Amino acid sequence: MSLNDLIFLLPELILLLAAAAIFILDLIGRRPDDPDTLMRPAKPWLSYVALGGLAAAALGLLPGVGQTRQVAAMLAADPFAIFFKALAILGVALVIAAALPYMRTRTPYVGEFYALLLVSAAAICLVVSAANLIMLYLAMEFLSITSYVLAGYFREDRKSGEAAIKYFLYGATASAVMLYGMSLLYGATGTTDLAGIAQALGQRGRADLLWLGGPAIILLLVGFGFKASLVPFHQWAPDTYEGAPTPVTAFLSTASKAAGFAILIRVFLSALPDLQPLWVALLALVSVLTMTLGNLTAIRQTNIKRMLAFSSIAQAGYILIGVAAVAAESGATAGPFDGINGVLIYLFAYLVTNVGAFAVVIAVENRSGKVEIKDYAGLIRRAPWLAVALFIFLLSLAGIPPTAGFVGKLFVFGAAVRAAMIPLAVIGALNVVVSAFYYLNVVRVMFFVPPEPDAEPVVVARPLQATVLLTGALTLLIGLLPGWLIQWADQSVRLLAWR
Amino acid sequence: MVPLTWYLVLAAALFAIGMFGVLARKNAVAVLMGVELMLNAVNINLLAFWRYTALGELVGHAFAVFVITVAAAEAAVGVALFIAVYRQRDTVNVEELDAMKG
Amino acid sequence: MEQLFFILLALLTLSAALMVVTTRNLLHAAFWLILVFFGIAGFFILLHAEFLAVVQVLIYIGAISTLIIFAIMLTRRIMDPQQPRFNSQWGLVGGLAALLFVVLAAVTTRVAWPTTSATLPAEPIKQLGADFVGVYAVPFEVASVLLVVAMIGAIIIARERG
Amino acid sequence: MEYISNFFVNLGNSWTSLLSSFLPPWAVILINFIIVALLLVLMPVIATMTLTIMERKIIARIQNRIGPNRVGPWGIFQAIPDAIKLLTKEDIVPVNADKPLFNLAPLLIFLGAALLWAVIPFGRGVIGQDLNVGVLYLVAVGSISTIAIVMAGWSSNNKFALIGAFRIVAQLLSYEIPMVLAMASVVALVGTMKMGEIVELQSIPFLLILPVAFITYILAAAAETGRAPFDLVEADSEIVAGYFIEYSGLKFGWFYIAEYGNLLAVSAIAATLFLGGWRGPFADQAPVLGPLYFGIKTILIVFLLMWIRGTWPRFRIDQMLALAWKVLVPLGLFNLLWVATMIKLPLPVWLQWAFILAGNVLALLVTLTLMGQAAKRYAARRGMVGTRA
The missing domain is CATH 1.20.120.1200 (NADH-ubiquinone/plastoquinone oxidoreductase chain 6, subunit NuoJ)
Incomplete structure (x- = not known):
């Protein structure tokens, strides 16, 4: 590792420094021998320090733009990583802005909350650029452990603690299983470098490769699937998404999930290209299971957080179509990266949309503490702007034009069609129809069911307004003018060590 | 000298036992203990592979050190969660954690 | 022996x-x-x-x-x-675990692991120490941050009320 | 000359070849193994027999008493009747005790005390096994005692025992960190974890280069052995006798032996790391002097610890934890960083060492000043006597 490499680590360094600064700034004025100062709420401006740190980290991405190289022996600096780092920073910034009024009334440790979110943003940056199994494992655990803490942040709340314990137990098990797969790969190749693994596996015989590759892929998929909440590694997701503090749910279901997809794509494409037929088949199967199960269960939900949790599982299924469609490489018509660019577009659109939807949920919950779908009755009268925003987000989640979700779905389904995976695309389309049913049910409740007589208008704090406005605008912008995102995604499919 | 496969079969057995503990036990702390068994199985794998296939570089060593470090951090957070939940519920039985259904 | x-x-x-x-x-x-x-x-x-x-x-x-x-x-x-120590599906789970063992053991005996003829490094600890500040510098630092974050998180969650 | 300076190693070789002349190789290994193991196991027992009487005499002097004076000249054989008394006492197991664990704990804690001696060099070549991870091994073996203590506290089915176990585990874990930091600064200085090599490379006692590490180590050692002023676990007025309250007879004896075994062991480690171990004038020419020097240095440290015990009042639990986390850990961290930086400077070794010493002294002065100020603020807030307005 040389000092020159540090410039590629700027975003991570800035995020960690900002987190450390918040930890320390939060402590100033608190005295250990005086309980009153200990329980005093955090300084409100700390959130702006956090947002400033994120902005600085985004600027820190610039030196790495357009580069494709190995950094510090363990990390890949490539456009793919930059895309996901930008995604993570944007996602965490939106979540912090949305969390501003919500957290302050619910926990005394608000400063630490922002700091931990920054730390998890740094963790995602490391996850998506890991080019070595050791780095990958450490970064994923870094993200997981921070997430466990965030999920259990309301330690006096029954649901939050339960959410965190379930997340923790599933996560610890999944990472142990994934680790076993990594150890097999290390044993077979003598290296933990992703490119090195691909090279060593390429020299193996076919039968030998299957005996090793089959188990290794399944074991690795347990870990990645856990992060991306793919069926059948999704059991934690509904309870954790429902029980965790709502801003944390927004984070887990978007930025954290994107990290899972990023690492899945990177490892499978750059370390296991020789096993492609095997994992394409497996991912296609998982994709079908994920979207079908997610959608069918989402229909029955009455709690909006839980409904969005299952919807987010289903969305992971759609995204996975794009990864499976990578087989198009062999086809003559398509470019080599079709499918992956669809995944990137979809993830960006989904992140903006889902954070926006959760921001609306936060706004309603912050005022009333209610998270049932029936509590959204007559929202159009109590908070017209919120209702319109949620309407846009739900349209986008259902994939109806002119919203971001439509563009994302167009690209992943298109990739599947071009890869001649017609059944996959058909099942996806059927699922979209099913999902529209429960998304539009919320719209019906908001617009056409009269509000409870004692329902008050929803007052929304300014940072939260900004989040809703920004995400809503982005959702529409991507839906109407998707060119810039498509171009960016096309450029970002360049992976280090891609053959 | 002991053949490599002995170590690998041993690790597989330990991993399977740990997996059984994770899936069958009711108590959260017992589940955590199962996870620790699985992680130890992985460490045996890593060091056996280091010893028999890649002696030149200490990749397996370094990997195992990181696994142990992460295991410690994970256990600390996990135990904190168990204690917090026990304060609210008087139980850390996984099956009794059912505030949410659906 | x-x-x-x-x-x-x-x-x-x-x-x-x-x-x-x-x-x-x-x-x-x-x-x-x-x-x-x-x-x-x-x-x-x-x-x-x-x-x-x-x-x-x-x-x-x-x-x-x-x-x-x-x-x-x-x-x-x-x-x-x-209290019962196992949940209700422990029989099924036991079968699954046994199956897992059989599969993994089969895998480990089927795959041709590349064996090496290299000799043990003379001072593995010195080399490991150098590696931790060389090749593994980034993971090493990440591990240290991870430990700090885990400590802070554990305190936030488990600290006594009030 | 060469033969003399490696006297003990050659002695061992001669012994092994003598055995080999009429025994198969595996029997030679077995016999040597058993001899070393016996020596290891004996060390804590020897420590108990000698140190108890020493401690009672010294504490008595400090408190202006005479101490034991009945058995033998000046009462030096007092330990023998004590041992007999202990062996003949009834062995009681509480009714609701967790019997397997209750019986296992004393053995385990004794094992922890005995295993420490495996890597301590008594002279050149006189060392059970010069592990290349020697220093780390010492720390690792210490954790066995922690487990044994928890086991004893839990299995007794007695709330005082359990509270005592909790307390001492908190104490042991807290003080392990400054202890490791102090040891690590020595390791950083010499670049090896082999105990034998650390002594060989110690041309002047490291006490003169790393006084802060030495002080940290001694305080941590006092805490690790659970001795006054860190004897909260045995605070008679609070929790009776701590985690081994329910033990009697021989099982109590194991705890007792382990306690004094640990005391001697931490002193021997301090002598090895900071006082040059077996080195001394003419130790190279006459290797027999080596163990003698080592013994004298060890006893000096033991005396220091007893002196501390005799003169300092007991800490409160919050004070004990605060000392570890707010004073010793930062100090140890600074020390380690300072040593690591200095040895990388392109300077002659003696100049590096001088810089390290200067940094140590400075750190010590700053710490003492800060602690003094904190004490004054504390006293002023509580309106205590002796505060200047």
Whole structure:
């Protein structure tokens, strides 16, 4: 590792420094021998320090733009990583802005909350650029452990603690299983470098490769699937998404999930290209299971957080179509990266949309503490702007034009069609129809069911307004003018060590 | 000298036992203990592979050190969660954690 | 000689591991777990990884077991011997675990692992130390941040109210 | 000359070849193994027999008493009747005790005390096993005692025992960190973890280069052995006798032996790491002097610890934890960083060492000043006597 490499680590360094600064700034004025100062709420401006740190980290991405190289022996600096780092920073910034009024009334440790979110943003940056199994494992655990803490942040709340314990137990098990797969790969190749693994596996015989590759892929998929909440590694997701503090749910279901997809794509494409037929088949199967199960269960939900949790599982299924469609490489018509660019577009659109939807949920919950779908009755009268925003987000989640979700779905389904995976695309389309049913049910409740007589208008704090406005605008912008995102995604499919 | 496969079969057995503990036990702390068994199985794998296939570089060593470090951090957070939940519920039985259904 | 030692140690470790997952009394399970950790330290010595053996004792036995034992003691009602130790599907799970073992063992015996003829490095600890500030500098730093974050998080979650 | 300076190693070789002349190789290994193991096991017992009487005499002097004076000249054989008394006492196991663990704990704690001696060099070549991870091994073995203590506290089925165990585990874990930091600064200085090599490379006692590490180590050692002023675990007025309250007879004896075994062991480690171990004038020419020097240095440290015990009042638990986390850990961290930086400077070794010493002294002065100020603020807030307005 040389000092020159540090410039590629700027975003991570800035995020960690900002987190450390918040930890320390939060402590100033608190005295250990005086309980009153200990329980005093955090300084409100700390959130702006956090947002400033994120902005600085985004600027820190610039030196790495357009580069494709190995950094510090363990990390890949490539456009793919930059895309996901930008995604993570944007996602965490939106979540912090949305969390501003919500957290302050619910926990005394608000400063630490922002700091931990920054730390998890740094963790995602490391996850998506890991080019070595050791780095990958450490970064994923870094993200997981921070997430466990965030999920259990309301330690006096029954649901939050339960959410965190379930997340923790599933996560610890999944990472142990994934680790076993990594150890097999290390044993077979003598290296933990992703490119090195691909090279060593390429020299193996076919039968030998299957005996090793089959188990290794399944074991690795347990870990990645856990992060991306793919069926059948999704059991934690509904309870954790429902029980965790709502801003944390927004984070887990978007930025954290994107990290899972990023690492899945990177490892499978750059370390296991020789096993492609095997994992394409497996991912296609998982994709079908994920979207079908997610959608069918989402229909029955009455709690909006839980409904969005299952919807987010289903969305992971759609995204996975794009990864499976990578087989198009062999086809003559398509470019080599079709499918992956669809995944990137979809993830960006989904992140903006889902954070926006959760921001609306936060706004309603912050005022009333209610998270049932029936509590959204007559929202159009109590908070017209919120209702319109949620309407846009739900349209986008259902994939109806002119919203971001439509563009994302167009690209992943298109990739599947071009890869001649017609059944996959058909099942996806059927699922979209099913999902529209429960998304539009919320719209019906908001617009056409009269509000409870004692329902008050929803007052929304300014940072939260900004989040809703920004995400809503982005959702529409991507839906109407998707060119810039498509171009960016096309450029970002360049992976280090891609053959 | 002991053949490599002995170590690998041993690790597989330990991993399977740990997996059984994770899936069958009711108590959260017992589940955590199962996870620790699985992680130890992985460490045996890593060091056996280091010893028999890649002696030149200490990749397996370094990997195992990181696994142990992460295991410690994970256990600390996990135990904190168990204690917090026990304060609210008087139980850390996984099956009794059912505030949410659906 | 070495093979005999391996077999004895393996029997000890695996039976202790079985006790960990089947013992009714959780605290006894924790002490069986410590025995497993010792057994694994023994395997590390057999593999000429003395440093890892000592680290195993230091971290797993000194820190992680202590944490687990504290957790058991602080959540004491779970010690109640009347409670069933397994959930309802433990029979199915046992079958699955046995299947898992068979599959993994089959895999490990089928795959041709590349064997090396290299000799043990003279000073593995020195090389490891240099690696940690060289090749593994970034993971090493990440691990340190990870530990700090875990510590802060654990305090936030488990601290006494008020 | 060469033969003399490696006297003990050659002695061992001669012994092994003598055995080999009429025994198969595996029997030679077995016999040597048993001899070393016996010596290791004997060390804590020897420590108990000698140190108890020493401690009672010294504490008596400090408190202006005479101490034991009945058995033998000046009462030096007092330990023998004590041992007999202990052995003949009834062995009681509480009714609701967790019997397997209750019986295992004393053995385990004794094992922890005995294993420490495996890597301590008594003279050149006189060392059970010069592990290449020697220093780390010492720390790791210490964790066995922690487990044994928890086991004893839990299995007794007595709330005082359990509270005592919790307390001492908190104490042991807290003080392990400054202890490791102090040891690590020595390791950083010499670049090896082999105990034998650390002594060989110690041309001047490291006490003169790393006084802060030495002080940290001694305080941590006092805490690790659970001795006054860190004897909260045995605070008679609070929790009776701590984690081994329910033990009697021989099982109590194991704890007792382990306690004094640990005391001697931490002193021997301090002598090895900071006082040059077996080195001394003419130790190279006459290797027999080596163990003698080592013994004298060890006893000096033991005396220091007893002196501390005799003169300092007991800490409160919050004070004990605060000392570890707020004073010793930062100090140890600074020390380690300072040593690591200095040895990388392109300077002659003696100049590096001088810089390290200067940094140590400075750190010590700053710490003492800060602690003094904190004490004054504390006293002023509580309106205590002796505060200047």
